[in-house]
Amino acid sequence: MEYFTMNKSTSSLINVWTQPDPEEIGHSIDEFLSRLKQPTIIQLSGLDDSRTRVISTLLHGNEPSGLYAVFNWLKSGKQPAVNTVFFVGAVTAALEHPRFFYRHLPDERDLNRCFKEPFDDYPGHVAKSFLDFLKEEQPECLIDIHNTSGSGPAFAVSICNDLAHQTLVSHFVDRLIVTNLRLGSLMELSEQDVPTITVECGGTQDEQAHLLAIESVDRFLSLDDVFQYSATDRELEILYNPVRIELKPDATIAYNMAPVDGVDITLPLNIEHLNFGVVDTDIQLGWLGERGIDCFQVVSHEGKDISQELLRVEGNQLFPKQPVKAFMITTNPIIAKSDCLFYAVTCQG
Ligand SMILES: [Zn+2]
Structure with missing residues (x-):
């Protein structure tokens, strides 16, 4: 037919x-x-x-x-x-x-x-x-x-x-x-x-x-x-104007409730609960491996790498450096690698 x-x-x-x-x-x-x-x-x-x-x-x-x-x-x-x-x-x-x-x-x-x-x-x-x-x-x-x-x-x-x-x-x-x-x-x-x-x-x-x-x-x-x-x-x-929190192409990622050895970033399985809430500077996002923040690329609209301005590491724990709203947080490692981990906007005031 x-x-x-x-x-x-x-x-x-x-x-x-x-x-x-x-x-x-x-x-x-x-x-x-x-x-x-x-x-x-x-x-x-x-x-x-x-x-x-x-x-x-x-x-x-x-x-x-x-x-x-x-x-x-x-x-x-x-x-x-x-x-x-x-x-x-x-x-x-x-x-x-x-x-x-x-x-x-x-x-x-x-x-x-x-x-x-x-x-x-x-x-x-x-x-x-x-x-x-x-x-x-x-x-x-x-x-x-x-x-x-x-x-x-x-x-x-x-x-x-x-x-x-x-x-x-x-x-x-x-x-x-x-x-x-x-x-x-x-x-x-x-x-x-x-x-x-x-x-x-x-x-x-x-x-x-x-x-x-x-x-x-x-x-x-x-x-x-x-x-x-x-x-x-x-x-x-x-x-307004979210930035994409991306991983560098060679970075490795895992989703787990505790840090995974030898992996650049481990995110908790329930991280998507942070979607659209304000993530303050004392809320832990995940765990980093030996490379620390170097596993990220966060490019501003002016083309500058702003990972260091947006993220901070304490021991092996990852936090935002300033309060952000995060959204489109993925728990799919393939999308996290090929697209981005999440989008973030900084919260004014
Ligand atoms: Zn789509």
Whole structure:
């Protein structure tokens, strides 16, 4: 059976599926994923067909909350308030056994780092095709739905902090991180006049995270005007310019409740409980090996290494040197090594 039609603006790397029937998408997100096979754009016509919104998800193959939301919307058979495009990105990584395990395939780049040049490999081509599609479509906004690798409260990330972005965020969560980091992620589309936010729904395994995605997408797509504050809008907590606490490429890491011999850094298994709380200078983060703080690289926005300004070691114990708020703390050593341990913002006052 042929489900897909091709659109001239996308290469053969991205399938385009127009107005799928609720019966066609399968009975579970597993079946749904199997039918997608590769990166897919799903187009729905809205009650108002003069405007388009985009919801993208699964740019990381192990972050399923947004896919639950897409599946739920399609199953409902409802018509959205305006034209809606769903983009499901890292389908091949999610399909790899065991399903929803790989953020990206081991021999490929992270798709959500590929939305800038060079576009010279498979995820780069997928990113470029989708950017070309968006250029043609000119959506009024884009919401990119993710999960954090550790559990913790939901939040949004944006490179812009104007009223339009804040209002978009308020439909999903009550915490916004404004960053000037540029990594080649899809939310950098804000630079091209498409208000874009990333929503981090909470942990990948978290039932609550799936529910948040399902309920907020359902509400969002039913609204006629998503740029208007309503009575239900939340007070936003806004945090500025996080830095990435990264490990040097040759550093070793373990998660354990006591220091592990011969390892550069040991973090306690329950470290994700620190997510979004204030971590004061007397709260221990973990244990360091013989290299001490030298196993970290923490690069400021000016390109300076600020590990020594942010972290201190006492004996073998690691503490923050100034109070910080930490978030996206991971307990997955692969992500800790390949991406970062956590993000931190310094607390003023
Ligand atoms: Zn992600």
